[in-house]
Amino acid sequence: MSSILIIGAKSDIAKEVARIYAKNGYNLYLAARECGSLEDLKNDIEIRSGVEVELKEFDITSYDTHEGFYSSLKKRPLGVIVVSGYMAEQKAAQKEWSETLQMINVNYTGAISILNIVANDFEKERRGFIVGVSSVAGDRGRKANYIYGSAKAGFSAYLSGLRNRLHESGVQVLTVKPGFVNTKMTEGLDLPQKLTASPSEVAEDIFNAQQSGRNVLYTKSVWMVIMLIIKHIPEFIFKKMSI
């Protein structure tokens, strides 16, 4: 059976993405920093679905290790899903350069470093799929989180170009733009329930969109409409708004 590589496997979304691919018979590589803490999830998935799960140590900001990491996989994965993300407080990031840099490195530079390697390999093989979890925050910069948003915007643009490049080789590239999601990252925030998805809903949407060959996925789908409106507000009005 084919394998799927999940980068950033510790997040709540990644956990549910892992479970749904396993449920559908895929073996998994779960890659994360200090991956030992994923033993419980590995055990959980093996009991649930009887697939093979291998934990892989991976640091998305150690770019020079990425080549070696990818070639250490025993079997070439059929798909690679990048779920890694880092969101610092906007205000903290405005003051602390290290926080800004970390957001850029995790959400943009690191993701691109590993995906360049994967893309070259998949292009040569003329098969496979790449899923990048970006964010609606990348659709337009807002004062509430534009540093995070701009890194995600870069990532979305990268995925769009990659899709264009790999189309000819038959490699699918799916950009995922979640809105609000109930996760560790958003615990304690008062999110509007109708616009907020659970990690398992997001994972199910990702799986279905990937399997049906989609290009861009907003989850929940209502975010496509919301962002369409937000993107079209004229700048002279937008700059005065607080949203």
Next chain:
Amino acid sequence: MGLLSWGMYPKIKNKIFSLRSKEALGTYIEKADEFIPYGNGRSYGDCALNENILYTKTYNNFLAFDEISGTLTCQAGVLLSEILDSFVKRGWFLKVTPGTKLITVGGAIASDVHGKNHHTEGCFSECVEEFDIMLPNGEIKTCKKGDELFRATCGGMGLTGVILAAKISLKKINSKNINQTTIKTKSLQETFEAFENYKEMPYSVAWIDCLAKDEEIGKCLLMVGDFANDSDLDYKSKKKLSIPFNFPSFALNNLSVKAFNKLYYAKAKDGVSKQKVDIDTFFYPLDAIGDWNRIYGSGGFTQYQFILPKEQSFEGLKKILRKISASGKGSFLAVLKLYGKENENYLSFPLEGYSLALDFKIEAGLFELLNTLDEVVLRCGGRIYLTKDVRVSCETFEKGYPLIEKFRAFRRENNMDKKLNSLQSKRIKI
């Protein structure tokens, strides 16, 4: 905005803490002044609501499975549906399951849920071999059948501590299908006779037409069945339809309920008929419609479920069905079930007899009607199911549950009454 229960009434604001690790829970319990664990929000009333809520669905790893004995150990936030997704195709099913698979294992223990096979297999606690629970002092205890903590926790509405993990035994099956027999009856007398005639069948449940009048009161469709033996284990849970918004309140008027009941009853053949149906159709018909609670409108609804001892069941049910029929507050669903022997747990609902469950839209005059039904239930020596309840009085509750003082004393001795409370536990002073 806060978490709601299935009945969407009452609506209160709450602070949510998600359970992710024992360590974090230890700190939370130490600091919290009062909270209640919350699973998947399928209890109807206020038993899982409070200002502080411990959200447990985030604690949902499978921990171990023994292929030979069929015992599964999992964390408390695992949904029954997740167990089915993994194990039906390997030939295992839940020994006891309620009419929805969308509840957590922790919730199943706290409500000591039962299903269509109560008369043969008892409550959910029967299949629980042991569980781990964190007490209000932060101590984690593993508890087994026979322990007082076990008797208090199974059916204890989450008021004894936070259930962390449980070891449950599954049942071997050789099919995902059920051979079902449907019996259409014309009166309450015929309904009771049918239950008695088919009591050897492991699974049974009846749908009652509550709007029937006079001689027709209590007419029903009784569905009984058992697993087929056809080696067809190809189970995939169905894609569900969903109700995307709250229906306007006029959508569920007397007329539409009548129409629904008529359609349901009319579609069945007269007398006895046989069907082969799958697990989801037989056990979880309503799960196929996601968020079906929304058809009652944003004002919410409640389910009134009571049980009467066997000897009083016929007369008691007749009286109650007459009152409901006369009130015109028809129920979308009325489910009648035969139960087996009572267990030893302090607050488990079932006793040997018949229970009826009916949904009511929350509206003026409803609670008064339910109060008059309570009187009949008490006179018959029956009780009200806490998992469905949102309005019962302390007095009615106490009369139905003779072991309540033991439960209260146990809570006090272990300082559970300070840390663990729900709106319901405060209302009826548990």
